[in-house]
Amino acid sequence: MKTFLTCFLFVAFTTSFAQEIYKPFAVEKEAIPKGGYALLEKFIQANQHMPYSAEVKKVKGTLYVSGVVEPDGSVSDVHVTRPLEPACDREAVRVVSLFKAWEPALKDGKPVRQEFTYSVKFSPTRTGAEPDKIVNFYDEHGNLVIDEQKAQFRQITLVDSLGYPIAGPSVYKRQDADWKLHQTDSLSVETRFVLGQKRPVADTIHLKLLAIKDKDSRYQGLQYSFYPDGALYSVELYEAGKSKGKTTCYYPNGLVRLQTDYNQAQPLEHRWYANGQVKQVATVTGDMPWETTIIDQWDSLGNQHVKLGEGMARTEFFNFRGWVIEEGKIKSGLQEGIWVGTVNGQLSYRDKYTKGKFVSGVSYGSDLDSVRYKRIAQLPEFSGGLKGMFNLIRRKIESSPDFAFKGMHGQVKVAFTVCTDGTLCNLKVVEGIRKDIDEAALQLVQETSGRWKPAVRRGRPTEVGFQIPISF
Structure with a gap:
């Protein structure tokens, strides 16, 4: 009995000790955000929303939140210690709770729980x-x-x-x-399809798009996209159809996944992991995920592998074949030497770069047959070029009574896929005028099937989607 009681007291004492919360001055090493407080502040700025009720009240000020950094780097018990305004208080707790990429405090060389306090500033972001x-x-x-x-x-x-x-x-x-x-101007409510983040096969997400269009059908002002459950997917700012200001994309849990600042001479991009750990800082040089100059890059554990444009980098994205991972050397922010690409975990290609310029590559098939190439991608081509295709369509419209719609003027946008044999498939109208005119536009495009040279990517024919306007 005495032995049992002694063991019980020991276990109780040990558990109590493990759960003790220390003040910052009582530990050997304080808990800090991985990468430093500057990266935490960037995270707060990117994720923080000014509640609209607070916008109306023109609330401005600073509040303080406290919480506990756990031994695994997550946070708990986040609460307001000096309030500002109820909606702002709730928002501050939400944002600080999302960041779970701390280096825990150490006491006697072991991770322990530590109390922290952080200030969050709010000020109006909208006039009127x-x-x-x-x-x-x-x-x-x-x-x-x-x-x-x-x-x-x-x-x-x-x-x-x-x-x-x-x-x-x-x-x-x-x-x-x-x-x-x-x-x-008109309010446009549309459906947008994007690829999700699931692996090994990405899911397709149907987004609700809320956007303003001017009289010329160009996006204007703030544009919002929402997940099927109503959670915010992205916020974008447009001026006369062009991106301006900041574009922000979110994970389903409300944490920012990507933010691109178009106010810079060269757009600056920040990416984060789902726990709040910063992933990458880069300048954007093109429209595709890999068209960037990498400045800094971290893995999900907070280890920095690229610093000030030097190091070994890793990029991930999804294409028609699956999840693509590319790994290689970065020098002065640019790709250098051999970069290895895998698709769904299988070796797919090796590309050679010099100062960020592609030199040559080798791609591997399912049976590891190899194809060498000097260009990464070639778009599909119509025999006679796009100008020739539009001239052909125009002649058919003008010469055939089947396509004569007197008094009707407008444009039909047709989307289709150029298959690997040069035929067309998946034809559909994405913006129409009237059912009979839309069907005529589809017929006109269908008649070009078989006259296309397919796209080639890394030496192999591949399917590529296209969208063209047909004017009547």
């Missing part, structure tokens, strides 16, 4: 926020102005309680002492 609308004023050159008396235009956008638009903005022009309707 009101409970049910956003009102902005502009001068004659379209520049935002605060003083209504100096404005020539007034823009009113109706919004819901979260600040999302529920109708296209109406623009009013000053005429003497009155404001008269000048134009109304």
Whole structure:
């Protein structure tokens, strides 16, 4: 009995000791964010949302949150210790709780639980926020102005309680002492398909897209995309159809996955892992995931493998064949030497680079047969070129009564796939005018089937999607 009681007390004492929460001054090494506080601050800035109710109130100030850094680097018991405003308080707790990439505190050489405190700042990010609308004023050159008396235009956008638009903005022009309707942009609710992050086979996600389009059907202002469950997928800013400001993409748990800043002379990109650990900092040089100049890169455990453009890098993305992983040397931010690519874990190719320029490569098939190539990719080509294809379509429209639609003017956008034998498949109308005209456009494109030279990627024919406009 005495032995049992002694063991019980020992276990209880050990458990109590393991769960003790230490103050920062009581440990040998304090808990710190992996990569330093500068990276944590970047994470907070990227993930923090100013609640729309706080925008309306024009809340500005700093609040403090406290919590516990656990021995595994995660956090627990995050709570506000000095509040600012209820919605801001909740947002601060949400954001700080998302970051689970800490180096834990050490005591006697072992990881222990440690208390931490962090400040989070809030300030308005939108001008003219009101409970049910956003009102902005502009001068004659379209520049935002605060003083209504100096404005020539007034823009009113109706919004819901979260600040999302529920109708296209109406623009009013000053005429003497009155404001008269000048134009109304449209609110577009669309469906967008993107590839998810599941492995080994990526899933297709159907997104709801909420966007403003101007009279020329160009994206304008903030554009929102949502996961099927309503969680935010991305926020993008457009001006006359072109990306501007910051584009931010989110994981399903609400944590930022990618943020690209287009305000820079060369767009700057930050990527994060799902635990908040920074993944990569790079400048964007093209439209594809691999078209970047890598500045810094970390693995999921916080180990830095590329620093100031030097080191061994790893990139991951999904294409039509599966999950692609590329690994190789980075020098001055550019690919150098041999880069090895695997698809779904199998060796797929070896590419040689000099100062970021592709030199040559070898691709491997399922039976490891090899093909050498001097160009990574060649787009599909119509015999006679795109100009020849459009001239052919134009002649058919003008010469055949089947395609004569008197008094009708407009454009039909047709999407299709150029298969490896040069035929076309998966034809569909993505933007139409009228059913009979849409069907005519499909027929016109179908008649070019078999006259295409297929795309080639790494020396092998491959299917590639295309989209063209047909004007009537």
